[in-house]
Amino acid sequence: LNKPEWYLTQVLMWIGNHSKFLDDKIQPILDKAGSSVNAGLEFSRALVMLILEKLAADIPCLLYDDALFCHLVDEVLLFERELYSVHGYLSSFPSCMHILSEESCFQRWLTVEKKFALQKMDSMLSSEAAWISQYKDITDVDEMKVPDCAETFMTLLLVITDRYKNLPTASRKLQFLGLQKELVDDFRIRLTQVMKEETRASLGFRYCAILNAVNYIAAVLADWADNV
Numbered sequence: 001l002n003k004p005e006w007y008l009t010q011v012l013m014w015i016g017n018h019s020k021f022l023d024d025k026i027q028p029i030l031d032k033a034g035s036s037v038n039a040g041l042e043f044s045r046a047l048v049m050l051i052l053e054k055l056a057a058d059i060p061c062l063l064y065d066d067a068l069f070c071h072l073v074d075e076v077l078l079f080e081r082e083l084y085s086v087h088g089y090l091s092s093f094p095s096c097m098h099i100l101s102e103e104s105c106f107q108r109w110l111t112v113e114k115k116f117a118l119q120k121m122d123s124m125l126s127s128e129a130a131w132i133s134q135y136k137d138i139t140d141v142d143e144m145k146v147p148d149c150a151e152t153f154m155t156l157l158l159v160i161t162d163r164y165k166n167l168p169t170a171s172r173k174l175q176f177l178g179l180q181k182e183l184v185d186d187f188r189i190r191l192t193q194v195m196k197e198e199t200r201a202s203l204g205f206r207y208c209a210i211l212n213a214v215n216y217i218a219a220v221l222a223d224w225a226d227n228v
Helices: 004-032 039-062 066-085 096-100 103-126 148-164 170-197 205-226
Strands: none
Touching: 004 039, 004 066, 039 066, 039 096, 066 096, 066 103, 096 103, 103 148, 103 170, 148 170, 148 205, 170 205
């Protein structure tokens, strides 16, 4: 259960190792017979169906072990990325995201995603470098003087989007968007709490850093507004 990468990698290797044979030897036979079947894609589809069976059997066994469950999700997302980008798998075919979208599994995924995001926010705001810009010494890069915590937070949101963007239904994506909105609101509250501690020094270093963070986050969210 703790090594899903073993069978996921094995399937990717089988797909890669057989592609030349399927293209050179099998596809011409299908073409000659007037079939519209793509040998390589059908081979991939059959192997993915085996993975779906394996996932359906394994997931109930690790649903409540955060470490194992997160590892499985991470490995499945890496597998899916390679399957589509390297091997040309079709979005209309069955995929692992359908298994991750099933109710009990999906709710668990949302829960652990939120848990680890909040932990990340705790660590980024308690860091000594939280209010310092990574690029403070490079003036042409650092026009907005973005503190490290704001940049790390927006990267966190971007990573979450990247993880859920291939979910098969809009309703599931919207649930993840709801989580992101919660995180933005949580971050806003945390910034407000820090700001209240700094009101006596409103031109102080940290107060200005908070204003820069808010300005940066608003600008990035505005840029993302066109991303459906």
